[in-house]
Amino acid sequence: MRKISRRETLKLLLLSSLGSLTSNSLVFSYEEKKAFQEESFPVLLYHEIAYEPLTSYTVTPEEFFSQMEVLYSSGFETLLPQELDSSVAKKIKKVMLTFDDGSYTFLEYAYPLLREYRFKVVMNVIGSKVGKGWFISWDEYREILDEGLLEIGCHSYDFHFPNWSKKLSLKKFEEDLLRFKEEAFKHLKIEITTFSSPFGERLTSEHVKILKKLGFKHIFMSEEETIERTYYNPALNFQFIPRFNLNHYFSLEDFKNLVMKGENL
Amino acid sequence: MTSVKGYNERHERKDKYFYGKYLYIEKGNPFEVWNTQILDYLLNYSYETYGHLPLVSVVNWIPLDPIEHPTESNIEDEESFFIGIKPNLKKCNENEDMEVFDTYKIKSSFNCFFSSYHVYPYYPDFMNYEFLTEKRPYLAYLKRLKEHHKGQALLIAEFGIPTSRASAHWQVHGWTHGGKNEVEQGRILVEMIKDIEKAKCAGYAIFSWADEWFKVNWLFMKYYLPRDRKPLWFNLQDPEENYGLLEVYPGYPKKIVSLSGELKEWEEAFIAYKNLSPLNKEGEIKSIRLANDEGFLYILVEVSTKINLKETQFFVGIDTGHKEYGEFSFPAGINLISPVGLKFLLHITGKKDSRLLVASSYNKMLSHEKFFSPKGEVFPQKSLAGKWNLILCKTNMRRVTKDFKKLFGPKFYNLSSLRFGSLKPENPDFDSLADFYVKDNLIEIRLPWELLNFSDPSSRKMFWKENDILWKESDGIRVVVISYKPNPFKPPTALKILDFRPNPLEKDKINTYVWEKWEVPSFHTRLKKSYFILQRYLKNEKN
Secondary structure, X not given: OOOOOHHHHHHHHHHHHHOOXXXXXXXXXXXXXXXXXXXXXXXXXXXXXXXXXXXXXXEOHHXXXXXXXXXXXXXXXXXXXXXOOOHHHHHOOEEEEEEEEOEXXXXXXXXXXXXXXXXXXXXXXXXXXXXXXXXXXXXXXXXXXXXXXXXXXXXXXXXXXXXXXXXXXXXXXXXXXXXXXXXXHXXXXXXXXXXXXXXXXXXXXXXXXXXXXXXXXXXXXXXXXXXXXXXEOOOOOOOEEOOEEOOOOOOHHHHHHHHHXXXXX | OHHHHHHHHHOOOOOEEEEOOOOEEEEEOHHHHHHHHHHHHHHHHHHHHHOOOOOEOOEEEHHHOOOOOOOOOOHHHHHHHHOOOOOOOOOOOOOOOOOOOOHHHOEOOOOOEOEEEEOOOOOOOHHHHOXXXXXXXXXXXXXXXXXXXXXOOEEEEEEOOOOOOOEOOOOOOOXXXXXXXXXXXXXXXXXXXXXXXXXXXXXXXXXXOEOOOOOOOOOOHHHOOOHHHHHXXXXXXXXXXXXXXXXXXXXXXXXXOOOOOOHHHHOOOEEEEEOOOOOOXXXXXXXXXXXXXXXEEEEEEEEOOOOOOXXXXXXXXXXXXXXXXXXXXXXXXXXXXXXXXXXXXXXXXXOOOOEEEEEHHHOHHHHOOOOOOOOOOEOOOOEOOOOEEOOEEEEEOOEEOOOOOOEEOOEEEEOOEOOEOEOOOOOOOEOOOOOEEEEOOEEEEEEEOXXXXXXXXXXXXXXXXXOOEEEEEOOOEXXXXXXXXXXXXXXXXXXXXXXXXXXOOOHHHOOOEOOOOOOOOOEEEEEOHHHXXXXXXXXXXXX
């Protein structure tokens, strides 16, 4: 792929921040569009897969099964954040699948299906809830980690509440992340390098500095509701990964438009 | 176990003693004492009537074994734990470890009593979770059992591995409750015999001699409607029907279709489509034929030229009844609309990755109870969205240890995965679980009725859960076939459609296959390859 100049990069950044790209040959050349096309892809965010309750964070099992079949039969391959640098990542038609929170519905409806498709997935875990009630336990994560399809990310140890960034000092923020990393290493013997901000709260530069200091390479973003379509382009911004929050308001047609548009920019 | 528990509680769980003429027991629970009394009576009767003192036993099974199982907690306590209610750790009536029937306590000064158990490797869950790090988990359990029965003869009165298409329980060693073909059955049985011998058991009895059509497994039993017609048809999916060393297979005197690429087997089949003037183009569909027996729907796709699945792939859409219902769109970039509502879709792409999809609204396995709120209705709803699902069944629930400190995740089995192979034992591609076979220009497909959501094929009933009804009678089967060139850069998408039938895709161009109902099934038998594997092993052992 040819090197993109600074001027071209700014154009692309402007357009990606507007959200949905429209075909605009007056602004972009064919090469620029092609470059963006090859590099941008959708990153999907799920929470609960369940019939009830139906909320902004729920996708029904039927919908999830149908969506994954669309991805498979449309030729999509999945990748994990740790694979973004690989040469294979540049060649495939790709999507990144992520889950937040660690709900047990992942084990009941999502992971059994994902492993049949050999789809990889990131699960951003709330450390303090692991193993409690209907949250997945460390034992259960350990059972499936060996299959090589799952990456564990941090969704806080214990600051999963609204406006946490205003209520939590930077010191507590750092301590909490350290605690998560220690717990994850103790139970799973893995280093955590991915962070997802609870409730999609925006991070300040101080937060980002701490994350970098603690070895987090990728930061997942999300909106509470999907306002703009934002496709991820690692060539433009490696560290911050925007995501589409899926819920049961999305029809399968919406889903197809979402994932295909990431390819047909 | 509930009956045993109920009996012991009715008798206040008081330790009792019994000294009979031939058997005695000390400090037995009420159920243990009752059994001793019955057996002693039996011995008395036999000797007084016939002058013969036989060996006696009572068949026990491992949920009643006298061993503590720390991984086997009470289901009600588990559910409380999962929803955040702190369980009562002092309660000790665990569902699969709730009672003990300790036959070691039954003594005989005449040496006419021995203990016997049914021991399968995959159930209950403690057979997995207490032996996760063992190289031979089955042997590890048998050793523990035999240790408890030291000095007493211990017979493994029942063990086996079914040759069903579906697996109903996961097992850590791969000795699952189904999902094994007959060669795998034979090999696993040999390994189990070795373990039984190593554990110094007195002997064993393999379950079973023959397949049994009347038996039902927990995964499928609620879909057999009406239940009393189940013996009239065979379900290859159901583990309980498939334990035999002797295959009891539909059709007489032999299989109507053997998945061996022999067009002559299809001469009597129903012709859904026939091209009278083929042009011999790549992927051109020459004929589509349907047949059935008491266990399966068979589909033949005959193509004009030799099939190379790397160059030509296929969708076979199946409408199992009521054509206005179902999914009308295809996946993988196929921009066609089916003229009839499809309930199932075969995607033939190769030996290893071919699969059967189900229309999302008709995916009955997603409505399986035991977790949150299951789907209320399961019937094929009209859709143009292309909502296709894989079919997964849940084999093991989430479990937690008795001390609630360790959890084990649920397990699932993929029913959508299609196996390539032939049903002819002498064919090098022989696989008793084969779903499809491709040879020259023929694709032959064999699908169990139950996999296609039929509740009773003998009376053409399809599972249909809507409002108060649970089934509907099918008005017949219709098939749509598409051949396409796959995109080598974006598998499994289609690059180009090669052919489709009916052409044009119109309702009145499709022929409907309405099969004969039956009241008396036909069947024939065949010794499975597992029989010969066992025969060779036992012969070598003897020598």
